[in-house]
Amino acid sequence: MKTFKGGIHPPEEKQLVKDNPIVDFPLSSRYHVLVQQHLGAPAKPTVKAGDEVKKGQVLSEPLGFVSVPVHAPTSGRVKEIGKIVHPVTGLLAPCVVIDADGCDEWAEGLPLERDPFAMSREELLNVIKTAGVVGMGGATFPTHVKLSPPKDKTIDTFIVNGAECEPYLSSDHRLMLEEPDRVLKGARVIMKVLGLERAVIAIEANKPDAIKLMWEKAPAEIQVEALKVKYPQGAEKQLINALTGREVPSGGLPMDVGAVVQNAGTCAAVWDACARGIPLIERITSVTGRGIVQPKNIRVRVGTLLGEVIDFCGGLNGAAKIIYGGPMMGIAQFTQDISIMKGTSGVLVLREQDTNITAYSACISCGRCVEACPMGLIPSVLSKLGEKGMFQKAVENNLLDCVECGSCTYVCPANRPIVHFVKHLKALSRAASAKK
Amino acid sequence: MKNISASNPAEDQAKEQASKLSVYVSSSPHVHSTEDVPWIMRQVIYALIPGALVGVYFFGIPALKVIVVGMVSCVVIEALWQKLTGNPITIKDGSAALTGLLLAMNLPSGAPWWLVVIGSLVAITIAKQFFGGIGNNPFNPALVGRVFLLISFPVAMTTWPEPRSFFSQAADAATGATPLGALKTAIFEHGTITAAPGMNLMDPFLGNVGGSLGEISALALILGGIYLIARRIITWHIPVVYIATVAVLTGILWLINPDVYANPAFHLVAGGLMLGAFFMATDMVTSPITNMGKVIFAIGCGAITVVIRLWGGYPEGVSFAILIMNAFVPLINRATKPTKFGVVR
Known part of the structure; x- marks a missing residue:
C-alpha cells in the first residue's frame, strides 16, 4: 500500500463518531459569520446593520485575488457588524451578526440548476470564487487560486484527498459514504477546470466502506487508491509523494510537481457552487471526543456558535480541551463564544486523561522525532533553538520546511512542545524580516 | 428550532457567565504517545535484569550488594546535588537509577561499597550534573565513573572473583583472570596466545567466567538487547555494527596470524563487548541521532575496541572506545543530517 517516509501511528479513535450518520443542525436564531474565513488577503463587509439578507446572499467583498466572500447562512436581518473571537488567531475579528427570521429563504434565483460541464473554465473558476469555496480540510486556502496555476506550470495530477488522517475526525468519511455523488461530480468539475482526463481519490485504509463505495461509484477516469494508515498521510506534500x-520542492507548491490536491469536502462544495449556484454556507463537522456527551456528525451552517453545537451534542462532560480540528493540528479554544467556520472539520472535546498537559524536560537525543518527521528535519534541534529564541539558526536548520504536523511532538518522550517552539521561531523570523 | 436569542444585556451577561470555560489552551498536538522518559529508562533496566541475574548467580551476594549500592547511591547523590544547587529534583525520570545499575554491572563483584559510591559520585556529579543534567552530558556517565575508578584504583578494579554457582559460594572466593586478561598476559609473557588458558566459548557465552559482574554472560545481554530492539527503545544499528566491526577486524587479524590473535568468536563473547554494544554505546544522550550517524559511531567504537584489546596496555577497550567515540558525536551529528523532503538528491 502506498505511503510516505516518516510519520506516526497515534490511536485512531474514530470509532466514537464514524458510524453516526450526518444529522442536520437545526436553524439557529443568530449567526456570527466571520468575514475572514480563508487564508490570504482580507475581505470587507458589504452589508450594514439593519439590512435584510437572504440565504446565500453575499456579505463581503474579497480584496484581492487570493480572497473570497462569505455568504448569509440563512435569511434575516443584519444586527451589526460586530466582533467575535477568531478561532485561528484567538483575537477579536469582524463578523456579520445575522438575526434569523426563521424563514430560511433563499436569495433570488437560488438554488438553480445548470450543467457545469457546459460552462467554460473561466466561468467555473469565477463561480468557485464568488461562492466562497476554500480548502475544507482546515487550511482554508481559496480553491480558485489552487485551480489557477500559472501558465508555466503543467498540471498532470489531480488528487481528491479523502485520507482524513487526523485521529477522531470522520467528517470526510461520512461525506464520502453518504453523499459520494457530490464528491465525485465535484471532482469531475475540477478535472474540467484543470483540463485533466484523470484523477485519483485517495482514502486511508481504515475506511474500507468508503473505499468500496467509491470504487463502485467512481467513473472510469477517477481511480480509487487505498493508502496506508499513517499520520500525516493526508498532508498535501506527503499525499502527493505517496501517490x-x-x-514538492522545499519552499515550493504542489503545482511545482504538476499536482493539485483538493479535499473531498471541497469537491462537494465545488459541485454545489457550479451545478446549483449554492455558495459555501454549511459544512459537515465531526463533534467528537470523550469530553462531549453525544458525539455526532453534523451538517452545520457557517456562523453557528460553538456553544449551541456543544449543547446540541449533549453538552460537555469533563472537558479539559476544546479543539477546532483534530488532535494533531487542531487549535485549542478558550471560549464557546466562537463560530463554526468553513474550515472547521471537527470540534474535538478531550478530557484531561485524553490529552497531554504534563511538563516537559530536557531532550535526551533519542532521535524519535527525526524518525517521525515526514519532512526530513531534526525537530530536536529546532526545539532547543526555540527555547533560546534563536530563529536565524533555526532557519538554517530548515525551520521553514516544517509543516507543523506534530508527529515529532507526539513521539517525544521528554514531552517537549516542539510544534509550539517552531511556531514561536517562525513568528520571530517573520517579525525580523518584516522589520527589514 | 433552538432559541438562544440574547438581545438584552442581562441575558447577554448570563450567557457569558454560562459559557465561562475552564479548559487548557496550548499548541497542537493535543495527544501524546504514552512512552515517556521514565518508561524508556524502565525498559532499559528491565533489559539489564538477565545480565544482572547471571552476575548474582555466579558471584553471589557481593554482586547483589554492588548493584544495590550503585543504584541507591546514584539516586541519592543526584537528589542531594539537585537539592544543594537549588534545581528541580529529577530522580523520578529513572536515569540515575539506570546509571547506577550500569555502573555496577561494569564493576568487579568484589568492589567494596565505598568504591561503588565514589564511582557513583563521579558519574552523577562530574559526568552528568556538571554538564547540566540529563540530556546534556557528552560522555556516558556510568562509563566515566568506571574509567575513573579503573585509573584511580587499578588493583581493586582488576581483582576478579572466580565465578561459582550461587549455591556453592564460599566465604572468601578465590580470584582469577578474565578471559581477555589471560590473553593479554599470555601475549606479554610468551608472545603468543597458544598458552592462554580458558579459551573456550561456552563459558563466556553463558557467563561462567571472571569479569565485571554484569558483562560475563553474552547470552543474557543479547536477550536484553533483543528486548530493547523489539520494544523500539534502541535500533539495531549500534549493536549490530559495533559487534560486526569487532568480528571483521579481529577475523582478518586471526586469519593472518592465529598464534598471536584470538579468533573473532572469542572476541565477541569475552569481555564487555555485549554490555557495551547493547547498553553503553546505545545511550541516547551520548550517541548520534540519525541511523547513519549511529553506524559511523559504531564502526569507530568497534575499531578502537580492537586496537586497545590487541595492541593497548589494557586487556579490554570497550569503555575507552565508547568514551572516545562519545566525543565525536556532535561532529557525527553535523555530518549526518538527514536529507530534507523536497530537495533534489
Missing part, C-alpha cells in the same frame, strides 16, 4: 513518488 506519485514526487517531492
Whole structure:
C-alpha cells in the first residue's frame, strides 16, 4: 500500500463518531459569520446593520485575488457588524451578526440548476470564487487560486484527498459514504477546470466502506487508491509523494510537481457552487471526543456558535480541551463564544486523561522525532533553538520546511512542545524580516 | 428550532457567565504517545535484569550488594546535588537509577561499597550534573565513573572473583583472570596466545567466567538487547555494527596470524563487548541521532575496541572506545543530517 517516509501511528479513535450518520443542525436564531474565513488577503463587509439578507446572499467583498466572500447562512436581518473571537488567531475579528427570521429563504434565483460541464473554465473558476469555496480540510486556502496555476506550470495530477488522517475526525468519511455523488461530480468539475482526463481519490485504509463505495461509484477516469494508515498521510506534500513518488520542492507548491490536491469536502462544495449556484454556507463537522456527551456528525451552517453545537451534542462532560480540528493540528479554544467556520472539520472535546498537559524536560537525543518527521528535519534541534529564541539558526536548520504536523511532538518522550517552539521561531523570523 | 436569542444585556451577561470555560489552551498536538522518559529508562533496566541475574548467580551476594549500592547511591547523590544547587529534583525520570545499575554491572563483584559510591559520585556529579543534567552530558556517565575508578584504583578494579554457582559460594572466593586478561598476559609473557588458558566459548557465552559482574554472560545481554530492539527503545544499528566491526577486524587479524590473535568468536563473547554494544554505546544522550550517524559511531567504537584489546596496555577497550567515540558525536551529528523532503538528491 502506498505511503510516505516518516510519520506516526497515534490511536485512531474514530470509532466514537464514524458510524453516526450526518444529522442536520437545526436553524439557529443568530449567526456570527466571520468575514475572514480563508487564508490570504482580507475581505470587507458589504452589508450594514439593519439590512435584510437572504440565504446565500453575499456579505463581503474579497480584496484581492487570493480572497473570497462569505455568504448569509440563512435569511434575516443584519444586527451589526460586530466582533467575535477568531478561532485561528484567538483575537477579536469582524463578523456579520445575522438575526434569523426563521424563514430560511433563499436569495433570488437560488438554488438553480445548470450543467457545469457546459460552462467554460473561466466561468467555473469565477463561480468557485464568488461562492466562497476554500480548502475544507482546515487550511482554508481559496480553491480558485489552487485551480489557477500559472501558465508555466503543467498540471498532470489531480488528487481528491479523502485520507482524513487526523485521529477522531470522520467528517470526510461520512461525506464520502453518504453523499459520494457530490464528491465525485465535484471532482469531475475540477478535472474540467484543470483540463485533466484523470484523477485519483485517495482514502486511508481504515475506511474500507468508503473505499468500496467509491470504487463502485467512481467513473472510469477517477481511480480509487487505498493508502496506508499513517499520520500525516493526508498532508498535501506527503499525499502527493505517496501517490506519485514526487517531492514538492522545499519552499515550493504542489503545482511545482504538476499536482493539485483538493479535499473531498471541497469537491462537494465545488459541485454545489457550479451545478446549483449554492455558495459555501454549511459544512459537515465531526463533534467528537470523550469530553462531549453525544458525539455526532453534523451538517452545520457557517456562523453557528460553538456553544449551541456543544449543547446540541449533549453538552460537555469533563472537558479539559476544546479543539477546532483534530488532535494533531487542531487549535485549542478558550471560549464557546466562537463560530463554526468553513474550515472547521471537527470540534474535538478531550478530557484531561485524553490529552497531554504534563511538563516537559530536557531532550535526551533519542532521535524519535527525526524518525517521525515526514519532512526530513531534526525537530530536536529546532526545539532547543526555540527555547533560546534563536530563529536565524533555526532557519538554517530548515525551520521553514516544517509543516507543523506534530508527529515529532507526539513521539517525544521528554514531552517537549516542539510544534509550539517552531511556531514561536517562525513568528520571530517573520517579525525580523518584516522589520527589514 | 433552538432559541438562544440574547438581545438584552442581562441575558447577554448570563450567557457569558454560562459559557465561562475552564479548559487548557496550548499548541497542537493535543495527544501524546504514552512512552515517556521514565518508561524508556524502565525498559532499559528491565533489559539489564538477565545480565544482572547471571552476575548474582555466579558471584553471589557481593554482586547483589554492588548493584544495590550503585543504584541507591546514584539516586541519592543526584537528589542531594539537585537539592544543594537549588534545581528541580529529577530522580523520578529513572536515569540515575539506570546509571547506577550500569555502573555496577561494569564493576568487579568484589568492589567494596565505598568504591561503588565514589564511582557513583563521579558519574552523577562530574559526568552528568556538571554538564547540566540529563540530556546534556557528552560522555556516558556510568562509563566515566568506571574509567575513573579503573585509573584511580587499578588493583581493586582488576581483582576478579572466580565465578561459582550461587549455591556453592564460599566465604572468601578465590580470584582469577578474565578471559581477555589471560590473553593479554599470555601475549606479554610468551608472545603468543597458544598458552592462554580458558579459551573456550561456552563459558563466556553463558557467563561462567571472571569479569565485571554484569558483562560475563553474552547470552543474557543479547536477550536484553533483543528486548530493547523489539520494544523500539534502541535500533539495531549500534549493536549490530559495533559487534560486526569487532568480528571483521579481529577475523582478518586471526586469519593472518592465529598464534598471536584470538579468533573473532572469542572476541565477541569475552569481555564487555555485549554490555557495551547493547547498553553503553546505545545511550541516547551520548550517541548520534540519525541511523547513519549511529553506524559511523559504531564502526569507530568497534575499531578502537580492537586496537586497545590487541595492541593497548589494557586487556579490554570497550569503555575507552565508547568514551572516545562519545566525543565525536556532535561532529557525527553535523555530518549526518538527514536529507530534507523536497530537495533534489
